[in-house]
Amino acid sequence: xxxxxxRFSRHKSxxxxxxxxxxxxxYDGHHATVNCHECNRTMVxxxxxxxxxxxxxICPFCGATFMKFPSGLQRFIQNFRTxxxxxxxxxxxxxxxxxxxxxxxxxxxxxxxxxxxxxxxFGTIIFxxxxxxxxxxxxxxxxxxxxxxxxxxxxxxLVLVALYSINVRPELTFYIVLFSLVMIVRWVIAGFAAxxxxxx
Numbered sequence: 001x002x003x004x005x006x007r008f009s010r011h012k013s014x015x016x017x018x019x020x021x022x023x024x025x026x027y028d029g030h031h032a033t034v035n036c037h038e039c040n041r042t043m044v045x046x047x048x049x050x051x052x053x054x055x056x057x058i059c060p061f062c063g064a065t066f067m068k069f070p071s072g073l074q075r076f077i078q079n080f081r082t083x084x085x086x087x088x089x090x091x092x093x094x095x096x097x098x099x100x101x102x103x104x105x106x107x108x109x110x111x112x113x114x115x116x117x118x119x120x121x122f123g124t125i126i127f128x129x130x131x132x133x134x135x136x137x138x139x140x141x142x143x144x145x146x147x148x149x150x151x152x153x154x155x156x157x158l159v160l161v162a163l164y165s166i167n168v169r170p171e172l173t174f175y176i177v178l179f180s181l182v183m184i185v186r187w188v189i190a191g192f193a194a195x196x197x198x199x200x
Contacts, residue, residue, distance in 0.1 A: 038064035090134040097127035133179070133186040 033042045036059040045057035045066045054069045104120035144151035
């Protein structure tokens, strides 16, 4: 009589171990539940969708929004905002500007053909401006990341300072507009590069 329950308990315990191992392998490194930001209760978020497109996830207890899902256009725009915070690109662009500047300097001596002079001149100016734009971008983003701030506020402040400078010193309008165009070009190039990398 006692052997039957013991065998049953051994079989039950072994099956529980197998089930626990399967559950652990499925959820290993992942959290099946999260804490709500509003009611602080442990829950599994419910996804709200619209015509098959997920909009956001909510708490099933209090209904608070847990996470918003960006649309395709928003994800595309986010690729233009996100960028690796590193000064490596600045060093590369500055090196290219220095190399073209050296060619410009050597061509002015008459050592190189005259056709090299305009190429080196425009190349030096363009790469120097892009390097300066990359340096400004990285400094602002690095400062915002170090202080745990949203970099958008820094950019808005920079725009307001530029507008104030144009109002006070109108002779600076050309340089501010030129640098703004260079920043836009840098933003577009970095954005399309991020989109291309993400699509691979």
